[in-house]
Amino acid sequence: MNGAQDLGGAMGFGPVRPEKAEPAFHARWEERALALTLAAGALGEWSIDEGRYARESLHPALYLNASYYEIWLRALEKLLRDKKLLEGKELETGRASRPAAKTRRPKLTADGARRLMAKGTPYRREPCAPARFAVGGRVRAKVMNPHGHTRLPRYARGKVGVVERIHGAHVFPDASARGQSEPVWLYTVAFPARELWGEGADPTLTVSIEAFEPYLEPLPSKG
Amino acid sequence: MASCPCPTEHGRxxxxxxxxxxxxxxxxxxxxxxxxxxxxxxxxxxxxxxxxVGPMNGAKVVAKAWTDADYRGRLLANGTEAAAELGFGGRGGEHIVVVENTPRLHNLIVCTLCSCYPWPLLGLPPVWYKSPPYRSRAVIEPRAVLRDFGVTLPETTAIRVWDSTAETRYLVLPLRPEGSEGLSEERLASLVTREAMIGTGLALVPARAAA
Structure with a gap:
């Protein structure tokens, strides 16, 4: 979706302000927001892409005003409500008013958390078909504006780039955010800055995105 | 947060x-x-x-790559497997790709859409990495972003920005600094900053690291 999260090329946000010796967390509530998000996610009721979609679905004014963990927390509340693990009333009062819903996976234990952190959840899958594009091939990123989740940033849509790497078939975020499983090929596609930004672009700059196959259409090779 | 001395990126x-x-x-x-x-x-x-989990993990990977050409080759060919050789991997780093800086090419990592970052090697991303100024500008004016970090690259150095729009997670293998010849892996790792592995910084030269 064309939400506030799609920031590449936006202007007016001011300088980057790195913080010296920045700690992992700035407050205890941030620690708990991160941990709750991961532990609740482990119940298996939503995918990482549904989680991202919940964050980017926040009103742009809220999204841009919030700290990152506030965005996570607001999205977590929304997911718990949408998946019917909690009722809005329970969230407002902080008191359980009905029994817990059955979840796809059991509650994460301390040992389970250690395993989850150590192993992760790989996103590579067996491909359903051969890769449509080869390294070195010219491709155009589609012009598309889906209302749902997508990982094709606006600044790359309609632009012509070159396939540089093939990463195998991966979970397709656009489908995964709808609760569907659909492995597709994943590529690194590189664009010269001039193609993305036009006149005045840094002539020494190349920008790449990770592009899922459904985002791309073929172009004839330069003859 | 009212109690926080940091700039507004923490949220209002x-x-x-x-x-x-x-x-x-x-x-x-x-x-x-x-x-x-x-x-x-x-x-x-x-x-x-x-x-x-934190940048000390990535620094070990970089230091080993600087001292062991075979390892460097394996790291650039398959970052996930090479990181696992040193015991690093897992959540947020299921598919690691390492890209190498050269005197003519500087790499920079960003996630314009959210905050994708190689957790097992760098830990959680810093606030600036997740905030609109970096996410908006890294892909359009990376040299200006680098100046915010006090880094000025020669105009002849090409810049490559990697936007992490999938579960592939990128790490920059920075240039080994001058004056670091003969140092142990442990000393070399102390020269490798988080920023150097994102591409918003360079590895420290030994004198500065000691200062």
Whole structure:
């Protein structure tokens, strides 16, 4: 979706302000927001892409005003409500008013958390078909504006780039955010800055995105 | 947060009165009461990212690549497997790709759409990495972003920005600094900053690291 999260090329946000010796967390509530998000996610009721979609679905004014963990927390509340693990009333009062819903996976234990952190959840899958594009091939990123989740940033849509790497078939975020499983090929596609930004672009700059196959259409090779 | 000395990227008071401190407390209590989460699992997650996983992991990988040409080759060919050789991997780093700086090419990592970052090698991303100024500008004016970090590259150095729009997670293998010949892997690792592995910084030269 064309939400506030799609920031590449936006202007007016001011300088980057790195913080010296920045700690992992700035407050205890941030620690708990991160941990709750991961532990609740482990119940298996939503995918990482549904989680991202919940964050980017926040009103742009809220999204841009919030700290990152506030965005996570607001999205977590929304997911718990949408998946019917909690009722809005329970969230407002902080008191359980009905029994817990059955979840796809059991509650994460301390040992389970250690395993989850150590192993992760790989996103590579067996491909359903051969890769449509080869390294070195010219491709155009589609012009598309889906209302749902997508990982094709606006600044790359309609632009012509070159396939540089093939990463195998991966979970397709656009489908995964709808609760569907659909492995597709994943590529690194590189664009010269001039193609993305036009006149005045840094002539020494190349920008790449990770592009899922459904985002791309073929172009004839330069003859 | 009112108590935080850091710039505004931590967030301003919410326009709808939302109070994250109170909300997260209430939410944890509720999720524990309903049996959805175990507070001990939450503690493990916090402990992992507060203390066990961080840029010191990535620095070890870089130092080894600087001293062991075979390892460097394996790291650039398959970052996930090479990181696993040193015991690093897992959540947020299931598919690691390492890209190498050269005197003619400088790499920079960003996630314009959210905050994708190689957790097992660098830990949780810093606030600036997740914030609009970096996410908006890295892909359009990376040299200006580098100046915010005090880094000026020669005009002849090409810049390559990698936007992490999938579960592939990127790490920059920085240039080994001059004057670091003969140093142990451990000393070399101390020259490798988080910023150097994102591409917003360079590895420290030994004199400066000692200062």
């Amino acid at each position: 008071p919410a326009i709808d009165g939302y109070d994250p401190v109170a909300r997260v407390k209430a939410l944890e209590q509720l999720l524990v009461e309903k049996g959805y989460v175990d507070p001990l699992a939450l503690d493990v997650i916090v402990e992992t990212y507060a203390h066990e």
